[in-house]
Amino acid sequence: MPSTIDPAQLGNTLIEFSSNGQFPDEQISASLVDTAALPRAVEALNQTKLSLEIEVRNISKDKSSDIDSWIQHAQNLQNDIDRSRKLASEIVQQAEAEEARELDLKNKETHVALLEKEIIFNRQLRVALQCIKRASDELDKAEQLAGNNELCNAIRSLQAAGSYMGEIPTETGVRAFKVLEYRYFDIKVAIREQLRKLRESLIRIDRERSSLEIHQTFDDNPTTLLDVSKCVMAYKELESMGKEIWDELYEAILLRRTGLEVTPSLFRLSVGKFIDDIQNTIRVTEEHVDHTIKSLFQDVEAVIHFLVDNLPKEIAMSLANAMMPELSSKIVDTWLDMAIPTSLESMVDYQKALAQAEAFAMTLESLNWPGANVFLDWVSGAPRHWLKKRKDSSLDWIRNELALGIGTPHLAEHTEQRMVTLDDSMAVTSHGENVTDDWGWGDEEEEDNAMDIDSGPPAKNRASMEEERRLSVVHPDPAAVQAALEEEDDAWGWGDDDNIVVEPLPDAGEDQPVAATSAKSEISKPAEKRNVTLSEKYSTSSMPITVFKSVTAIYEDGATLMQEVNETIPVTPAAAGLFNIPTLVLAMYRAISPYYYSQSPKGQMYAYNDAMWLCDQLKDFAAKWQSRTDLPPRARNLVKLDSEIKYLESFGKRSYKKEMDTQRTILRDLLAGSQNFLQQGDAPAVINTVIDHIKKESANWKTILPYSTWASAVGNLINTVALKIINDVFDLTDLGIDDAERVASLILQVETLDSLFKNENDEKQMPKTAQYAKDWIKLQFLGEILQSNLKDIRYLWFESELSFCFTKEEVIDLIELSFEKNVNSRQLIKDIKEKPVQVKAHD
Structure with missing residues (x-):
């Protein structure tokens, strides 16, 4: 249990804590304080307090003089502070009084400025009222003068009024100025109208009578034509007045004299001092005038002289400036350009027109009248104008002539010199013409290449095969045929323009097969040639x-x-x-x-x-x-x-080429186009239609084309049919006996086209179809193959001339297509592949 603290000790502890802030130790802090000890502790504290007060009092007594000096110093400092505060207050009061004075000064300055503006306004108002009065007076004066027909003075007053109105120092939106402005323009319009009427009275243009009268004065009006000119200049409307006079003058008078593009009836102008008792008049008479440039220039010169003599210079020049550009253009376009000849036959009249235009330009220059440069330019540009006229007229004439169409056909003839053999010269007239194939033109087959004479067998060989098979005739010399073909190609010298492949045609010597009794003796001899003139007739249109x-x-x-x-x-x-x-x-x-x-x-x-x-x-x-x-x-x-x-x-x-392409397309379409024609049920009827179409075109062309070109064109159509049938046969997958017979009969139908190439003068001569249709012999061989057995095909291949028209592959395809696969067919195919052909072309 803790002990009780001693009262004396308690007092000391409290004094130590109060004086020095010292805490008691743990023992004292843990001790119990008895209630009875408190009075004694308080008493100890009071004693300590009393001793401290006495000590402080003693110390104060020793420092009293220093304290008094401190107090005095503080009092002085306080007094200084009070004075400074009072001085600051006075400064603030003085500053506030200065601001009040400045504000008052500004108010007075504003008042003075307001008074100055008022003075200025009053002055401006006075000037404005004076100007308004002056302008109003001038307007009154202008009105009065205009009423008295004193237009020049009225315009001067109006101009003065305008000047005064321009000096008015006020905004244009002010009502007084608006009223004045409206009045000014009303008077200006009235004077302008009065001036216009006066001008019409002095320069009187009567459209009904087609006349012009110029008067210097009118009745009792004191304003003369010269005054009118000055007034119009004052109005700055001289240019518009000149344009107005020109429009009226042209419509009333000059149109009836120069308007050749409007009416062919032109009338003479009467220009003089007095006409029908009327002074200074131009009038359109009822007398018709010729259409010569000379008379035109005479009348126009008379009019210009009249205007120069009777109009004030200002009005005359304004009229000229409006008149000449239009009149010059009309004269050049309607009269002078029409005088330009389209040939040299009328050059004398053209030279006269040039001289007259130049003289007219000189007259204009002498009168100081504008427009002379237009006519001088036309004269100096005579070569250019004539060349343009000649070009335009030539093209127009050609265009009109071509528009007439083909017109009446004309017979034409082409002639040339050529070296030919004696046999060729004897064959020249075999078909009624002097030469064959002079044109050297054929046409290209799109599916084939053009015939190449140097690389392939000549067309004559195919014709000779036909002859050998049917009539046992021999071939003419292939070298002579080749030379003739080359000569004919060179005769015209036409190339392969536009990539159009041209098939060479047989020459005159090929028209007639040469019957030979001894092939070796006749063919081996070189043919004698001579220079002959060959000709061929054909028809042209009128174009x-x-x-x-x-x-x-x-x-x-x-x-x-x-x-x-x-x-x-x-x-x-x-x-x-x-x-x-x-x-x-x-x-x-x-x-x-x-x-x-x-x-x-x-x-x-x-x-x-x-x-x-x-x-x-x-x-x-x-x-x-x-x-x-x-x-x-x-x-x-x-x-x-x-x-x-x-x-x-x-x-x-x-x-x-276009015509041939069209005809080939028609034939292909008739023959089922891209389909196989031989599989169609109505093939015979279609073949008849094709034959009729070819004969129709043949008849149409025969009256137009030269024989060689006609033969080439018709042969090309026939070749198109032949090639279509051949290709369709090879496109078949199977060909029985009945089908083969049917195809062969169709080929026989097509072979009736041979009649187109028969010589009407020689019934015994064989048709020349093979010369112009290169697949014709091939088609005939195809017909024979379709009707032959394997033995016949062997003969045709090895001993006849089938190999000249068909390749090994083609013949093998036909055998496989038409015959069953057996020992005989396979042996024939093997022989065709392995054994050489014994038949040779004649060299």
């Missing part, structure tokens, strides 16, 4: 004749202009340009003629013939042109038709 005449006429005019005797002709500088027009004419022909050719069923063949005829004529013309001695060297060198001839050849071949 190329028109074109050729136009081309040659243009060239002749160019040559005429280049001669020394014609150097003085005004259009001579255009001579070189004239040589370019034929190119445009030919281009026009090639461009638009296909449309007109297409209107006729025979149009494409006509186009072919026409193009070839043009080529012939142009070649002859160019050759003769180069040999002419009456031409200067420059003119001789300007005719270059090689490129144009090439284009025409290409144009003709395209027309021919």
Whole structure:
């Protein structure tokens, strides 16, 4: 149990804690405090307090003098603070009083500025009122003067009023200014209307009577025409007045004299001082006038002289500025350009027109009248204008002529020199023509290549096979045939333009097979040749004749202009340009003629013939042109038709090709197109339709084309049919006896087309179909194969000429297609593959 603390000790502990902040130890802290000990502890504390107070009092007594000085110093500091506060308060009061004075000053300055603005406003108001009054007075004066017909003075007053209105220092939105402005414009409009009426009275244009009267004064009106001019200038409407007078003058008078594009009836003008007792008048009379440029210029000059003499200079110039651009253009376009000739025959009249236009321009310059440069330019540009007129007229004429269509057919003839053998010359007239295949044109088969004479067997060999099989005739010399073909290809010199493959045609010597009693003796001898003239007739339309005449006429005019005797002709500088027009004419022909050719069923063949005829004529013309001695060297060198001839050849071949492509397409469509024709049930009827179509086209073409070209075209159609049948046979998968007989009968139907190539003058002569249809012999051999047995096929292959038309593979395919596979067929196929063919072509 803790012990009880001693009262004295308790007092000391409390004093230590209060004085020094010292805590008692644990023993004392854990001791019990008796209640009776508290009074004694309090008393000890009071004693300690009393001793401390006495100690402080004693210390204070010793430091009393320092404390008094501190108090005095604090009092002085307080006094300084009070003075500073009072001074600051005074400074603040003075600052507030300065702001009040500045505000008062600003208020007074604002008041002064307001007074100054008021003074300025009053001054401006005074000036504005003065200007308004002056302007109003001037307007009143202008109204009064206008009422008295003193228009010049009225306009001056109106201008003065406008000046005063411009000086008014106020906004235009002010009502007083608006009222004044409305009045100003009303008076201005009234004076303008009065001036217009006066002008119409002084310059009187009567459309009904077609007359013009000019008066310097009108009745009692003091305003003269010169015053009117000045007034209009003041209004700045001189230009518009000139345009107005010109419009009325043209409609009333000049249109009836110059309006050739409106009416062919033109009337003479009467210009003079007095006409029917009327002074200074121009009038359209009832007398008709000629359409010469000379009379036109005379009347126009009289009108201009009249205007210059009777109109004030200002009005005359404003009228001229409005008049001449339009009048000059009408005269040039309607009169002068129409006087430009389209040939050299009317050049004398054209030279007169040029001289008259130049004289008229000189007159205009002497009168200081505008528009002379237009006529001088027309005169100086005579070569250019004439060349353009010649070009336009040539193209228009060609266009109109071509629009007439094919027209009446014309018989034409192509001739050439060629070295031929005696046999060839005897065969020349075998079919009624002097030569065959002179054109050298065939057509290309799209499925085949063109016949290559150098690489393949000649067409004559195929014809000879037919002859050997049927009539046992011998072949003509293949070397002679080859030479003749090459000569014919070179004769025309036409190439492969536009990638059109041209099949060479047989020459005259091939038309007649040569019957030989001794093949060795006749063929081995070299044929004697001689130079003969070969010709062939055909038909053309009327189109190329028109074109050729136009081309040659243009060239002749160019040559005429280049001669020394014609150097003085005004259009001579255009001579070189004239040589370019034929190119445009030919281009026009090639461009638009296909449309007109297409209107006729025979149009494409006509186009072919026409193009070839043009080529012939142009070649002859160019050759003769180069040999002419009456031409200067420059003119001789300007005719270059090689490129144009090439284009025409290409144009003709395209027309021919287009027609042949069309006909081949028709035939293919009749023969079932891409399908197998032989599998159709109505094959015989279709073959008859095909034969009728070919005969129809043959008849149409025979009246147009030369024989060689006709034969080539018809042969091409026949070859199309033959090739279609051959290909369809090879496309079959099986061919029985009945089918083979049916196909053979169809081939026999097609063989009736041989009649197209029979010579009407010689019934015994064999048809020449094989010469123009290269697959014709192949088709005939195919018909024989389909009707033959294996023995016959062996004979045809090894001892006849089947190998010339069919390859080994083709013959084997036909055997496998038509015969059963047995020992005989397999042996024949083996022999065909392994054994050589004994038959040789005749060399």
